[in-house]
Amino acid sequence: MPLLDIPDVFIGSTDDGHSFVVINRRIPAADRLLTDAGFFAREHLGRTLYLLPPGTAQDAHERAGDAMYGLLAHTHDFVDLSWTTRWRPGTPEADPDLRFQFTNATVTATAQTSAARSLLEQHGFARAADGSSYQPLPGLEQRSLLGAVTAAETHAYTLGLTVRVGLGIPTPMDIPAAPGRASAVAPRPPSAPAARRRPR
Template identity: 60%
Template sequence: MSFLYVPDVFIGSTDDAHTFVVINRRIPDADRMLAEAGFQAREHHGRTLYVLPPATAQSSHERAGAIMYGLLAHTHDLIDFSWTTLWSPDRPVSNPDLHFRFSDNTVSVTAKSATARSILEQHHFIPMADGASYRPPDKLSKRGLISAVTLTDGHAHAHGLDVRISLGIPTLADIPAAPHGQSSDIAAPPATPRPRRTR
């Protein structure tokens, strides 16, 4: 099962700069909240996907923030791994200190400073031979992997570091299908760490 379908709500970005939202259990008024924020409902592999076309980082940030806080009234099992919504009035994120890359149900990460490397090691990421790349601890479940990235991301932001998370999804067409038979009426899974939103 793709990590997109683990939390109640997943916010992500494609490589071609679309912001998308996946809703994995029924949430009252989610359709309305997403529509009011400018997200367009699209059928995708038999599921509804909510899409924000490429826009300025500030606009995407504000729109994603509006729906995030609306959805948090219904669930805290919400993950925001979008890079298109990264925006700060103080500095743009163009050369992140930490860059996570999801691929084939795992993740790798590169660090550009001693502080970034220290944070990764505090969260048990394992250094690779090149000295700048890391991999997650062994035998993590998909939820465990998401939690490891979320906690490390939050820790990095607390130290003023910039972080980018790339999901390895080139276009909307490349978003994987949900497992057979899964619908938006599934039971809520256990809560995960609160999403990042320190922008």
């Protein structure tokens, strides 16, 4: 199962800077909450994607925050690995302290600081043979792999470390289809035309 299909709500970023949201179960308010926050709904390979084009981190942070606050009223099964929505006032964008890169069915982590290296080791990541990167425990299935990265990313955030998670998705067109699933969100129905009245 692709990583995007595990939680009810998945938020991520493409390599070209789009923020996206995938809804994996019926949440009737999702379409309204996301489009009201400025996301654009788009059908893509049997699923509805909600996209924010590349922009400022502050704008993406605020728009995603507005939408996610509303979605939390409907589900807590939520994963946010988006690097485009991370923003801290007064913090310039720079190389992250910690970087995760998903490729195929695994993930590689690199750390720029001793605090980031220590954090990876606390979460079960082991130094790879190349000596410059870290790997999760071998044999983890996708759900456990996603859980390991999410736990480490959240922990890093609480310590003030900057993190970037690359999902291996170059553009929105490369977001994988949901296998065997139709769109999980009921799009907003078009408004009905006004009924014509007969003159008397």
